[in-house]
Amino acid sequence: MAAPSVTVRPISAADATAVSRFLHQHLNQRVPAAAWSRLVTPPWKSDAPNHGFELLSDDGALVGVYAAVYSEREIGGERVAFCNLAAFCVLEEFRSHSLRLVRALLGQRGYVFTDLSPSGNVIALNERLGFHRLDTATKLVANLPRPPRRGAQVTTDPAALDRVLTGRDAEVYRDHRDAPAAQHLLVERNGAHGYLMFRRDRRKRLPLFATPLYAGGDPGGLEAAWPAVGAHLLRHGLPLTLAERRVLGFTPGGPGRELGSPRPKMFRSKDVGPESIDHLYSELTLVRW
Template sequence: MVGVYAAVYSERDIAGERVAFCNLAAFCVLEEYRTHSLRLVRALLGQKGYVFTDLSPSGNVIALNERLGFTRLDTATRLVANLPRISGRGTRVTTDPAALERTLTGRDADVYRDHREAPAAQHLLVERDGAHGYLVYRRDRRKRLPLFATPLYAGGDRGVLRQAWPAVGAHLLRQGLPLTLAERRVLGFAPGGPGTELSQPRPKMFRAADVDPESIDHLYSELTLVRW
């Protein structure tokens, strides 16, 4: 074996229709065989009826994707400090599986069921004033430091997540994650407090004929399945 392009397949419900996704997850070809790399790409993209995503492209793959019709997603990201804080009255942050299973419904319940064993996906529930928010996130490395929380999915009432973010940040800090890479498109908001806008957030890309960017998320992908 001299080259591999690994992919993750899923079926998603978008606007009441089942849509097939192919997530391009990992691309590696030995240097002496690089001239054949495009054959792997074309074999994947030659599959009919799929929405294609590439959520961690790097190096020359980004330009190659653009030539093959991929579009960049809006990845505007704020780097936020997670600070110590005592949860206010009426706010509860928990990772208890029983609480998650008892509380989550609909799409959120499906997401939790499908990703509760995913190695890179971590789950937390925020309860506040009778409502709840749901967050799926991963631990990321930057400059080899595993100190960053990256949200992958925000469910439930996003207003609860926004209002209770100081408590969420404090929870992440206790998990050894002093910083959050808060992508606005994922969370639906930018957390307040100390932080800065990233000048060059990492790109994420997709290719689809009939699906808009708002329907693309980070689930069912290498971001939930692979730690790094």
């Protein structure tokens, strides 16, 4: 039997409701449709040509989505356009057309492409299409209690973050302070400070893990004050941190273990190396799951 025919079309802002409902129903029902809609309406400014691509059947029904999130970064003094492949779902009957969505996205010239939560067959497909794996070496770290004492002070107060952060850190914070999955903390110690953006993640259905997304501030500030950071995370219901060295720039000491198979993250670019790839401006900052 011939595969059903479909049309590939860019996702526009007008498609947000239909796309969000589709992702809620067919990709992850734990995530409300309203939450999926943030992929189409991120809080930062960007000249997005679309919000990904969708598959429509002959009768106009939505049967597949590959949502994308766009941004620009400054790398080596130049503005570089990024396209984050954010959420991929095609109904089983139409899976033979999945590659058309991928080709539509990757056929856009001038972008660095990232895929920060690939799973299943997508990983092997990405590798065939020229994606490279990032180094995601990760230590599962226990966040330990720490009695209050003088020294490191941890706060999530937006006014403090606005006051202390400067330069690149301030830009990152402003762009992501309204991103639903991103949480922010500032730690100050002996005149130095560290900035951590993180998300709450689930493993085996347990939402008990802090995953760092960005580390900034004074060099070494976050590492030196990590015991206070870990205690803060623990008080907020996060007993464990998935400490990816490439993100933090260091590996926290104390109890923990190296993960044997950390989840992959991938990118594709001719001109930009892995050192310039981060977790920002992506589904990791926009969608809680």
